Amino acid sequence: MDVHESNRMQAESWDGPGGAYWAVHADRFDRAVAGYQERFEEAAAVRRGERVLDVGCGGGLTTRWAARASVDGEVLGIDLSSRLLEVAERRAKEEGLDNVGFVQGDAQVHPFEREHVDVVISRTGSMFFGDPVAAFANLLSATRPGGRMVLLTWQGPDRNEWIRGTLGVLGAAPGPTADLDAPGMFALSRPARIREVLEAAGWAAVEVDSVERTEWFGEDVNDAMEFLRGLFAWLLEGLSTDEREAAEARLRESLRAHTGPNGVEFGSAAWLVTGRREAHDEH
Template structure:
């Protein structure tokens, strides 16, 4: 799959995951992943401020929910979603077609290196898609080249793990008492942009001006009830059971179900979460 995808060597591992089994799982559960982040949708779209006739670049678009929303808002303009995952892009194209959004297009490419037409876009957006770049400065610089002067770049990224209850709860359950290795804070992954000062520095080095960071909090939704949320999370994190013997595996599964059941409420299974809304401008 990834052999046909031209990626920067720094992003090769991410390409293998997203254009492999991980991307397939996200494609198969597109509605659940979109629903999980729904509490951030309104503020993210407000900050994106997509206007009629504008051209929008959606970085790490996944199954295309944000690309489609941008296409609806830009009317006669265009929205291009870019992602590493062929599986997720197939879902994105299908859904855009079902909604008759002829101004939404999708491209399988590495946004860190893809040769976008210079100054082709008015706005670049990314909903939890920019934390996985192997070289974020190179990626941000490439996105800056694709934006016209005065163009905006709006990102939603995760705050640190202690601010995200879901991450700590699931990791603790699946660890089954093990001390799991902690990757370096700047390694590609969900929390690589959790330090707002680092993110500001990276954007400034890439040529953006006035990086602004706004703290947002909201519930993270994992399913309508314990059983369905348990199956969803286990499908996402089942790899963490590798190497466990039967008693520890049973312990991990029991602990996972216990925390999920404890978080089931009238709106379904929800955990506290926190993100940064990051905005920057091309001079």
């Protein structure tokens, strides 16, 4: 797998322990953001016969949706994680989808076929590039003139209750001086930054719309606690026994305060981002 040096740490995480944990819990991660799926699909509006590229496809839920929507089109999912791609490939096979493929790669530098796809999609998978302008320029070159792109990216931590209610109580939420534009979950959390990056990469007609949904973390407190204790194990490793117990107690109380009839849910907010490659440009 050819990985740009600026994405080396991301690759080591996603193709290491981080990606392995996501693969084991792929269904849970998909359920967590399921509230956004219908709006995302409506915006992507994949039509029969279209060629689709799914960036940061993870376990492949959005890739498989695109394959069904395109019917006899062609869909490719790309991700850094070999473990998540194993899940994606297995699920596609189980569903009998023969118009979908997956590749392990860094979308910032992957040699996509030029001007091949009709639509690029990415559901919370496009915020981690070391050089986002180069990455989105590479995706533009893979898109046919007149083609489109649809992204779902997180809004800032101040707009996402789940950040304050999980990472926040563990003392790891981004502070007021944090560089939210750095590669990571919030790299595309500011509309001005989103437009700056995409327009510099050559995308046109960039639109950024706010979407607010709840994010689900578990059937009950114990279920959510077990999941989050594993997800945030890196935060707890260096703590003393007393510190770890105190942190877990704060997390448990936060989860209890956000438990309702549907389980443990927190408020969340994302940006639905759309753009187009101009019908005739110089790329």
